[in-house]
């Protein structure tokens with residue numbers, strides 16, 4: 275710059291550096307939001323500059339690590355990055371000011387020459403081979419979901435996804451709370467995927483599924499001959515398998531108190547002590563825990579250690595139940611329809627308006643998992659391309675009245691009448707005459723009521 279100040283062509287030089295056609299350039303701020311993307315990169319990614327600037331870099335560039343570089347402050351030189359079907363070479367350089375990282379510059383080199391193509395295909399075949407090994411390894415100890423797999427339209431969920439982007443890099447423990455089936459596991463995977471630990475193991479432990487007397491050896495392993503009945507060669511615990519990566523303690527509310535003390539020790543000192551070992555061992559593991567139980571209550575009842583509770587909920591992500599984010603229902607339904615149709619090869623493309631209305635009213639006690647199961651069952655049941663009320667399970671059509679929610683008696687009666695008609699139509703497989711018979715009313719009364727309820 276100092277040199278350029280003396281040049282009458284300063285602007286042209288700067289433009290040539292920034293907009294050079296041979297490389298792609300991106301600049302992000304300290305939170306990973308794009309503040310500049312050069313024309314080559316826009317063209318390469320197929321995005322408009324005005325749309326990309328201001329977005330989080332992970333929303334625009336595949337497999338980027340720019341948001342991690344601004345967190346770690348460490349430059350990454352000549353890193354292989356897979357973008358749009360090709361391996362590129364990326365340099366990511368943090369920019370510092372007054373002792374703080376204020377952003378980062380990313381440069382992706384690509385030249386459309388035969389040479390590069392040759393090298394690219396060579397790298398591709400090598401990496402394909404590596405990928406096979408990785409996949410095998412990941413199946414047992416890897417995160418398979420990323421933030422892209424979390425379908426979200428509601429502001430609460432979009433905010434949660436943004437929060438994940440902010441907290442993924444770093445080592446702070448995360449506590450994910452929410453009812454069963456809300457997507458806690460998906461979020462845990464995504465945090466790991468977005469973190470600098472993503473190349474290392476992601477190990478899941480379902481605390482509710484392990485009997486209390488086996489918990490310690492499962493988590494921390496044991497030494498050869500540690501106890502009678504132990505394996506001769508000893509056993510490696512989940513914390514050791516996860517070393518360098520992340521451990522996901524699902525259903526942590528079910529963790530016995532004896533194991534809780536030991537987890538506290540890992541969090542405080544980074545040490546584990548396998549059963550029967552004389553000396554502790556160092557491990558570097560990030561802990562993500564999830565629960566659908568009110569941990570605060572368990573703490574009050576002395577079933578969960580208070581000190582551990584504070585340690586694990588450095589960052590808390592609360593995933594709201596589906597009934598509190600109704601905007602997501604349509605998007606999730608369409609997503610599952612598409613996924614299940616593809617898997618089963620049965621073409622089902624939409625749901626009727628009445629089905630969507632029912633989905634919006636239903637309380638979804640099993641949350642997204644229940645919605646997925648309902649859509650799956652309906653796809654199997656239907657013989658049309660559009661799901662109708664007849665394809666839904668009965669319990670979805672008639673729901674118990676909750677006084678506090680469903681208004682006065684007139685409203686409750688109206689609602690119950692509508693549900694009874696829907697159920698009768700369901701049982702009669704859409705045959706209105708039959709449905710009227712089931713309900714013990716005349717055909718014309720049924721037509722009147724159908725009209726009244728907009729069915």
Ligand SMILES: Nc1ncnc2c1ncn2[C@@H]1O[C@H](COP(=O)(O)OP(=O)(O)OP(=O)(O)O)[C@@H](O)[C@H]1O
Nearest residue numbers: 423424425453454455456457458459460566642643
């Ligand atoms: N926002 C979402 N987008 C796409 N799929 C989702 C979403 N939320 C949940 N799912 C799907 O719903 C199912 C349940 O999700 P998940 O296992 O993450 O829930 P959970 O909260 O961990 O449940 P539990 O407490 O019972 O373990 C999974 O099949 C998951 O893929």
